[in-house]
Amino acid sequence: xxxxxxxxxxxxxxxxxxxxxxxxxxxxxxxxxxxxxxxxxxxxxxxxxxxxxxxxxxxxxxxxxxxxxxxxxxxxxxxxxxxxxxxxxxxxxxxxxxxxxxxxxxxxxxxxxxxxxxxxxxxxxxxxxxxxxxxxxxxxxxxxxxxxxxxxxxxxxxxxxxxxxxxxxxxxxxxxxxxxxxxxxxxxxxxxxxxxxxxxxxxxxxxxxxxxxxxxxxxxxxxxxxxxxxxxxxxxxxxxxxxxxxxxxxxxxxxxxxxxxxxxxxxxxxxxxxxxxxxxxxxxxxxxxxxxxxxxxxxxxxxxxxxxxxxxxxxxxxxxxxxxxxxxxxxxxxxxxxxxxxxxxxxxxxxxxxxxxxxxx
Amino acid sequence: xxxxxxxxxxxxxxxxxxxxxxxxxxxxxxxxxxxxxxxxxxxxxxxxxxxxxxxxxxxxxxxxxxxxxxxxxxxxxxxxxxxxxxxxxxxxxxxxxxxxxxxxxxxxxxxxxxxxxxxxxxxxxxxxxxxxxxxxxxxxxxxxxxxxxxxxxxxxxxxxxxxxxxxxxxxxxxxxxxxxx
Numbered sequence: 001x002x003x004x005x006x007x008x009x010x011x012x013x014x015x016x017x018x019x020x021x022x023x024x025x026x027x028x029x030x031x032x033x034x035x036x037x038x039x040x041x042x043x044x045x046x047x048x049x050x051x052x053x054x055x056x057x058x059x060x061x062x063x064x065x066x067x068x069x070x071x072x073x074x075x076x077x078x079x080x081x082x083x084x085x086x087x088x089x090x091x092x093x094x095x096x097x098x099x100x101x102x103x104x105x106x107x108x109x110x111x112x113x114x115x116x117x118x119x120x121x122x123x124x125x126x127x128x129x130x131x132x133x134x135x136x137x138x139x140x141x142x143x144x145x146x147x148x149x150x151x152x153x154x155x156x157x158x159x160x161x162x163x164x165x166x167x168x169x170x171x172x173x174x175x176x177x178x179x180x181x182x183x184x185x186x187x188x189x190x191x192x193x194x195x196x197x198x199x200x201x202x203x204x205x206x207x208x209x210x211x212x213x214x215x216x217x218x219x220x221x222x223x224x225x226x227x228x229x230x231x232x233x234x235x236x237x238x239x240x241x242x243x244x245x246x247x248x249x250x251x252x253x254x255x256x257x258x259x260x261x262x263x264x265x266x267x268x269x270x271x272x273x274x275x276x277x278x279x280x281x282x283x284x285x286x287x288x289x290x291x292x293x294x295x296x297x298x299x300x301x302x303x304x305x306x307x308x309x310x311x312x313x314x315x316x317x318x319x320x321x322x323x324x325x326x327x328x329x330x331x332x333x334x335x336x337x338x339x340x341x342x343x344x345x346x347x348x349x350x351x352x353x354x355x356x357x358x359x360x361x
Numbered sequence: 362x363x364x365x366x367x368x369x370x371x372x373x374x375x376x377x378x379x380x381x382x383x384x385x386x387x388x389x390x391x392x393x394x395x396x397x398x399x400x401x402x403x404x405x406x407x408x409x410x411x412x413x414x415x416x417x418x419x420x421x422x423x424x425x426x427x428x429x430x431x432x433x434x435x436x437x438x439x440x441x442x443x444x445x446x447x448x449x450x451x452x453x454x455x456x457x458x459x460x461x462x463x464x465x466x467x468x469x470x471x472x473x474x475x476x477x478x479x480x481x482x483x484x485x486x487x488x489x490x491x492x493x494x495x496x497x498x499x500x501x502x503x504x505x506x507x508x509x510x511x512x513x514x515x516x517x518x519x520x521x522x523x524x525x526x527x528x529x530x531x532x533x534x535x536x537x538x539x540x541x542x
Contacts, residue, residue, distance in 0.1 A: 005388045114402060175397040175423045176384060262423075269421040341399075345426045 003178040008168070009034035011143050011179050012102060013042065015150040016074050018182050020190040021100070022048035023073040025062035027055055027081065030114040031170040032104040035076040047187075056084035064088055067097040069204060070197035072154045072190065076102035078170075079120055080111055082128070089163065090129025094227070096201075098157035100150070101165045104173035107340050115341015116170030118263060121318035124167045125290040134235045135163040136242055137290040139261035143177040145287070151182045156242070158193065160234060161201075167289060169313070171262045171343065238291050245293035246285040249275060253282030254304055255353045256331070258297075258323055259311040260286050263344050267311050270349035280304075281353055289322075297326035307356040308333045311349055315339035332356075363416035364502055365425050367445050368492075370434025373405035375489030379432075380411030382493060386503045386511040387415045395423040408439045415502065432496055434475070434489070436460055443467070451499070455492055471499055471541045478533050487530030494534020499541050 006014070013035045016024075024039045036052060043050040049066075053059030056077060066073040077085065082103045092099050105120045107113040124137045136156060140146035146168060153164040198204030203212060246264075249271060250256065259267035264285040274281035284300070286293050308331050312319040317337045327333060336352050338344055366383070370376040377398040387394040395414045401407025412428075414420045426445065432453040433442040442452055443465040452467035454460060455475035462470035475491040484490070490512065497508050509531055517524040 005384065005394070115399070171397055171424060175395060176381070177395050177420075177423070178388065178393065265422055266424075272421060343399075343424050346422055347426060 003180050005176055005178050006143065007034055007174065007176050008143050008146065008171075009104070009173045010038045011177075011181070012146050012150045012166070012168070013038040013076075014181060015147040016100065016154075017042055017046060017048070018184045019151045019154045020072045020185045020193065021074045021154065022046065022190065023063065023066035023071045024048070024075070025051040025053045025059035025066075026076050027053050027059050029078045029081040029106075031106055031116070031173045032076050032078050032102065034173070035102065035104075039074075046184075056081045057088070060085035060088040060092075063099055064092055064095075064097055067092070067099050068095075068202055070194035070202040072098075072100075072193070074100045074102070076104070078104045079106045079108050079117070082120065082123070086129045089135075090131055090133055092163050093129065093133030093135055093231070094131070096161035096231075097163060098154070098161055098197075099163045100153045100157055101163055102150075103165065103167050105167065105169040113341050114170065116172075116174075116262070116313065116343060117339060117341065118169055118261060118313040118319070119339065120167065121289065121312070121314060122321075124165055125292070125322075128165070133231065134238070134290055135165050136160065136238055136288065137165045137167055138244070138287060139167040139289050140172065140287070141246075141261055141264045141285060143172070143175070143179045146172060147179050147181060149287075158197070160238065162234065162238075167261065169262050170341075235291075242288055243291045243293040243295065244287035245296035246283070246287060247296060247299070248283040248285065249280075250282035250284060250300060252280055252304060253300070254280040254306045255357060256282055256284055256300060256305055256308045257311065257349055257353065258284040258286075258308060259344070260289060260319060263311055263313055266344040266346040267309075267349055269346035270353065273346070273350055274353055279353065279357055279359060286322075292322045292326065294322075294326045297323075300330075302330040305331045307331055307353075309336055309349060309352050309356070310334070311336045311344055313338050313342070313344055363414060363418065363420065364430070364500075365428040366413040366415075366430045366432060366496070366502075367425075367428040367442075368411040368413070368432045368434070369438050369440075369442055369445070370409050371405075371437060371439075372400055372403050372407045372409045374409065374434045376409045376434055377411045379489040379493045380413045382508065382511050382515055383413055383415070383496075383503065385515060386508045389507055389511060390503060392417055393420050395420050397423045399424070430496060430500060430502075432492060434492060441465070453492070453496055453499070455488070455495075471495060471538065473537050475534070478537065479530050482526075482529040482533045484526040484530045487527055490527050490530035491534040491537075494531040494536075495538040495541075496534075498535035498538020500538075505535055
């Protein structure tokens with residue numbers, strides 16, 4: 001299929017439409033405004049519904065409702081906008097709604113700024129809402145990977161009955177790159193999926209059966225503990241089956257650079273230059289952030305690995321917490337992190353590895 | 362072979378548009394390309410940088426602190442373009458001011474006044490087209506006719522009446538760029 005040179009926001013929005021997304025509600029916030037801008041004209045073209053809500057809170061609740069009706073539903077926002085939606089995201093986890101969420105991270109905490117960042121790592125992977133609920137979190141490093149993940153995410157969300165959270169950033173949303181878009185899912189396929197959800201657990205009119213009640217969880221005589229045990233089983237299944245990670249030149253690597261999302265592009269550039277200079281560097285790039293691919297770090301040969309550089313666009317660093325848990329003190333770790341719209345610089349990553357290796361450029 | 366370009370100016374000068382046109386021209390030539398614009402909150406007057414990479418191989422970094430070509434739309438950028446130069450980078454500087462290569466520690470320096478040149482060809486709004494022309498004329502990074510056709514395609518789709526004016530501005534830039542070779 002022919003490649004198209006597209007802006008990140010538009011590419012992932014189109015991928016969602018092709019995956020069968022037929023409902024979007026959202027409220028404007030930089031750097032993801034091209035998502036609603038694109039879907040405002042694109043969704044009606046395919047018989048879908050686009051709503052600009054009066055707020056983030058209203059929008060996520062509309063998406064929650066549409067999801068209950070079996071419609072593949074999407075919400076997109078950025079950092080502080082995601083915070084406003086936290087309560088309903090918690091409800092969606094509890095009620096097992098297959099919603100797809102985009103977060104194009106900007107600076108924080110609070111209002112932050114509009115520059116790119118990776119400061120929502122904890123929020124996305126550890127606790128987006130009260131009650132300790134989890135959801136699948138993926139972080140793509142290129143527009144092609146973002147498109148592919150978005151396309152799959154609606155299927156994954158439905159198979160687990162769980163929200164799927166795609167953690168991107170201001171660069172991914174704003175940059176332009178060539179992508180190959182997937183095929184549009186046929187209307188009858190989308191209708192079939194919707195009908196199945198309505199039949200199994202969604203709302204679609206009583207149709208002769210006993211009526212259903214919309215609740216944050218199934219508390220009809222069942223203790224909350226039972227629900228949480230059920231959810232926990234689902235999280236364990238995710239941890240067993242859904243980890244994704246790219247290992248790049250790690251087999252003989254003495255120096256590991258680890259980074260996620262767009263940050264990994266800068267890490268890879270540093271690895272390439274180090275390799276060209278004879279320094280055995282490699283990259284570990286988690287693609288799924290929850291579940292975190294701990295086993296990828298276990299697979300490294302620590303008889304060879306002399307040090308790890310962990311890079312992220314967050315001050316204080318957050319991703320490092322999982323990296324430390326994964327490396328388990330088998331190698332020293334150095335942190336390179338930026339914030340406030342300051343983008344990671346591959347030159348600095350390279351310099352840090354060289355310093356650890358005691359080899360100047 | 363990968364070439365990296367940073368267009369740097371202030372919001373409203375058409376920095377991002379110049380970068381995008383170059384990318385679309387690269388796509389036409391079946392090359393890989395990335396484009397990312399970093400700008401401030403202001404609609405006009407704030408910082409505005411556009412990062413472009415063009416390569417026949419996979420592009421790893423869409424943003425970089427140093428580039429092969431740094432194209433400054435003004436001397437008034439919040440950060441000096443000097444900090445974006447490698448040893449062999451070329452600095453393109455559009456300004457009416459009396460600045461020199463030494464001011465920026467630039468080994469290769471192409472100075473011109475795009476605003477004045479745009480006025481000269483009767484297209485005062487075509488400053489960024491002049492700048493694009495200088496870059497293409499000096500570097501031959503992409504065929505000039507392909508870039509020109511891309512300008513027509515992207516800017517002339519809704520307003521074909523501007524094609525002639527944009528051509529004049531771009532051609533003037535090409536002439537200046539080639540004269541520096």
